[in-house]
Amino acid sequence: MTGRHWRWVWMACALLTALPAAATTLIVEAALDQDIFEPVLRAFQQANADIQIDYRDRSTIDVEQRARASDDPPDVVISSAMPWQVALSNDGLAQPLTTPEAQQWPQWAKWRNEVFGFTFEPIVIAYRLELAAAMPPPSTHRDLLDILTHYRQQLDGKVVSYSPYSSGIGDMLFQQDARYTPRMWDLVAAMGAANTDFRGTTRSMLEGLTAGRYWLGYNLLGSYALVWAQRHPEIIVQVPNDYSLVMMRTALIHRNARHVDAARRFVNFLLSKEGQFVMAGETPLFSVRPDVIGPYTAQRLRDEVGDHLYPIPVDATLLAFVDPLRRQSFLKRWNRELKILRQPAD
Structure with missing residues (x-):
């Protein structure tokens, strides 16, 4: 190979070296x-x-x-x-x-x-100021059950939470609730009586609260809710005072x-x-x-x-929550307490 050819090879190599790597x-x-x-x-x-x-x-x-x-x-x-x-x-x-x-x-x-x-990330309750003007705002899970029971007509169709069908996090949170409170199924029954809406994301719940479709949201992701409330002062975020799940x-x-x-x-x-x-x-x-x-x-x-x-x-205890038989049993009781015959829509 002539010197001229070597010079071209050297220049080509130099150009390739200078090009940024993909x-x-x-x-x-x-x-x-x-x-x-x-x-x-x-x-x-x-x-x-x-x-x-x-x-x-x-x-x-x-x-x-x-x-x-x-x-x-x-x-x-x-x-x-x-x-x-x-x-x-x-x-x-x-x-x-x-x-x-x-x-x-x-x-x-x-x-x-x-x-x-x-x-x-803490799991929280969120509510509109209108709720606080009409009834005692909930600070515990017992408070939530009480207002759903005693103010059911005022809250009819105005409560929202996760759907255990269309959300993996929603399914996990309700199953965790069942571990920490013996009144969890009473709470689910009260949500059913109040015609609670069940959604697939915290964002859709927060949007509904801001639009006024809902007065009260349960089991929202605190990371999203806290930032949302900073921009929407009509929304109050409460970390429950009895127990607060953290995911x-x-x-x-x-x-x-x-x-x-x-x-x-x-x-x-x-x-x-x-x-x-x-x-x-x-x-x-x-x-x-x-x-x-x-x-x-x-x-x-x-x-x-x-x-x-x-x-x-x-840890390994989480595997129980995705066991098909356990999930089927959980959803069967969920439907019975809510008194629904079909899968809730997101």
């Missing part, structure tokens, strides 16, 4: 509103310029179905439906993360180093992830001090780490609410 596209299936989560996504991309995120914001049911589909698997799966996430891991659809952050993550917030709870968004790396390195970096960022700092300061998702300071941290929530927070642990 960014990896990380596919994230998530039951987490993108506008809430955007500060975290932005911070991750600023620290990882070689990764682009294809963020697919869906319902808990859609996320679970897509995680189980054999074609086009996601890299990372995020959901508030904690039992379904643990079930995905138990069925072999997750892979472990073994970074120092993962190894040191609290045991109550992870499962097999595969499913990681990275937020700490965690969980993240896992899919077994068939096509971009494993990017997926590991992303989930590790959610657990890192940097990622948790963004969650505590720029989102209402409440960080888990005790070494993070900000307006939305688990420790600050505990300081404000007291000792009646009941975090739902990420």
Whole structure:
């Protein structure tokens, strides 16, 4: 090869080296509103310029179905439906993360180093100011049962909660309620008598409260409700004073992830001090780490609410909630207490 040819080869190699490397596209299936989560996504991309995120914001049911589909698997799966996430891991659809952050993550917030709870979100009651003018606003589950019983006509059609049919988080919360209060089925019966509407998302419940269709919402995600109430002063958010469930968004790396390195970096960022700092300061998702300071941290929530927070642990007990026979039995009683013969529509 002549010197001239070598010169052309050298120039071609130099041009190829100068071209920016093609960014990896990380596919994230998530039951987490993108506008809430955007500060975290932005911070991750600023620290990882070689990764682009294809963020697919869906319902808990859609996320679970897509995680189980054999074609086009996601890299990372995020959901508030904690039992379904643990079930995905138990069925072999997750892979472990073994970074120092993962190894040191609290045991109550992870499962097999595969499913990681990275937020700490209270479950709340929300109501309109009109309700407070017409009746004592509820601050406990007993209060809620009392007003549904004694003010049933005024509340007829004006109460909303999650549907255990169309929402994985809704199903989990009502089943958790059954663990913590012996009056849960009385409460469900009272909701049925008041012609309660059942929806698939906290957002749709909040929109209905703002529009005046509802006066009272039960078992809403506090992370969404607290931010909503800041912009809509007609809505009051109450963390129940007897017990308040706390759920965690969980993240896992899919077994068939096509971009494993990017997926590991992303989930590790959610657990890192940097990622948790963004969650505590720029989102209402409440960080888990005790070494993070900000307006939305688990420790600050505990300081404000007291000792009646009941975090739902990420452990094997969650698998019972997705057992087909148990779920069938739960929904059968749900329908009997509500006195409905068909599946509630979202």
